[in-house]
Amino acid sequence: MDIFSYFQRKGIDTVDKSFYRMIALWESWYKGRVRNFTFYKIYSGQGTSIRRQRKSLGMAKKLSEDIADLLLNERVQITLSDESTGDFVENVLKENRFYVLGNDYQERKAYSGTVAYIPYIKDAEVTEDGSFQSGKIGIDYVSASNIFPISWSNGRVTECAFTFPKTVARKKYVQVQFHRMEQTVNGSQYVIENTVLECQSGSREGTELAEEEWKKLSPFRFLAKRIETGSPEPQFVIDRLNIVNNADMDESNPMGVAIYANAIDVLKSLDIKYDSYSNEFELGRKRIFVAPEMMKNVNGSIAFDPEDVTFYMMPDEYDKSQEGLIKEVNMDLRSEQHSGAINDDLNYLSLKCGFGTERYKFDCSGVKTATEVISENSDMYRMIKKHEVILEDVLKELVQIIIRLGIVLGNPLNSESEVTIDFDDSIIEDKEAERQSDRQDVSMGAMGLWEYRAKYYGETEEQAKATVQQPEDTVIE
Structure with a gap:
């Protein structure tokens, strides 16, 4: 289904479709399956080409893991000046597995550039006057490919659409959730609107279901068509890396870019060299060429283990006078040259992604990560601090939304509580x-x-x- 066709029919403008192809490219590097690169063909010289799978170091995944662990881990502390309000927020975060999924989505943010967090009220009981009698606060986590900004200013997204793909009885559906600002008599408020599209073959934009239709489907049974938040503050938080988006010709694009968005060429070079390094050992293994008459003993039994691939029987016309009955072949391996070239590329990659040089090292056991404490004037220190600027605002905004929803549910919370974020800088200092x-x-x-x-x-x-x-x-x- 092409969600952009649906947006176009509804008269909704968002980020250009071409940018989401870039997100798909970055994600393919993270998954290690890149179109027109992971699988390639080698001409055999006999009129045919052999399909090969290129071996990969998986450095896109490694980079994403590392930056996620440095930004949001178990040592990060969120503290509120009001203790009871802080306990409430802590319980909500724990119930929604934020300290697990938060790190997960920091990794997703690293390879896609952007993620979002959407707190909401679930399992609610509403009285006749419209007030909440009970309910819990949930958090939806959304990846970049399902985030579609509608309006923004100075890089801050003010209105946005989110999509949530679901499968019910082998049929595919997409929940589309709009967060819009509406003007009222008393000012302005955010309104959340939901709709559900059924993905049908032959339909580019899917079929929009009526509310009574989607209520029959289990994932959307309690989905409201329209929610008036009563607040001029958004009920979603957009989180992105603090890197200027140069992947889109539109300079105002509020979406982020992958940490390795400007290092794709280095990733390619790394995998080409690692694949060559691996082939060097595969093709250069020891071989022993044996004349046909040496393959059997005097009694006719097999002289060599048939499962041993070291031995290779030569054809009957093999010239024994020139080569002998048994000939050992040992290929020279260029392991040092390959290791040096791979380490050079690892330094280029580390530098381009903000980790400085010498972050990664390749040896016979694989890629190792430097663990020593780094100085405050290093590239890595400045990179982490730069990303923490946005993440700190994101976490504070998320906490404020949770407090606001908690007050709506009738909890005696202090909306003026000061929020303090203490990041774990033990690896830096x-x-x-x-x-x-x-x-x-x-x-x-x-x-x-x-x-x-x-x-x-x-x-x-x-x-x-x-x-x-x-x-x-x-x-x-």
Whole structure:
């Protein structure tokens, strides 16, 4: 189904269709199955071509994993100044497996450029006056290929469409969800509209189902056609890498690009060399050519193990006078040249993706990742900090939406709670050495105990001061 045909019929403008072909290309590198590259043909010289599968180092996957682990891992702390509000948010995130799926979607963000998080109210019971009696907060996670910005300003998406493919009884359906801003008498509010398309063969844009029709399908049984949020703030969060999008001629495109979007040529070069390296061992294995009369013993039994591929029987017209009855052939392997070339490309790739050089090293056991602590003036440090700028805003906005929905459900939450995001920089900074130094500063009075708690215990300044019962200007002796 071509979702763009549906958008066009509805008069909806979004990012150009060609950009989503770029997303598909980046995803194919992540999966290791690239069109017109992974499978190739070699001419045999006999009028036919042999189809081969190129071996791959899978560095697109490795890069995506690494940046995801550096940005959002189990050590990242989300702290709110109001404790009860913080506990509520923490429970919602845990119930929606955010600390697992969050890292998963950081990896998806790395290979596609963009992901989205959409909190919503599920299992709700509504009273006659329209207020919520009960319900839970869920989070939908959406990949780039299912995100279609409708309006945006200064790179911030304000209205958006999301698609959710489903399969019911072998039939394919697509839920299309629109988040739009509407003007009301009292101001403006976001409205969420849902529709369901049935994907039929021969139909480019699918068949739009009526609400009573999709209510009969289990995935859409509780799907509302229209939801008025009553809030001028969006109920979705767009998360992208902090890299300028140069994959689209439209400079205003708000979508992100893959971390390796500008390193495709290096990925190709790497896999070509690794495939050649592997073929070097496959084609250069030891062979022993044996004359026909040497293949059997005097009693007629087979002299060599028939399963041993080292031995190769020569034809009857084999010239024994020139080559002898048994001839051993050992091919020279160019392993050092291949390893050097692969390591050069790994450095190019690492540099182009923001990790600096010497991040990856290829040897006989495969690709290894450097684990040493890096300095604050390194390329990798600056790259991570740059991406954290957007991610911090994304996490804070996600928390605010959860709080807002919690208040709608009747929970006594503080919408003014200060949100603090503490990223794990242990791979960047020597945390233990820094912590030991700060302990000495506290003992000398150069640092307040409340400052130490705020820095290492994930507390806000107010919480830390309340814990130690120490005013801001007090110095510990």
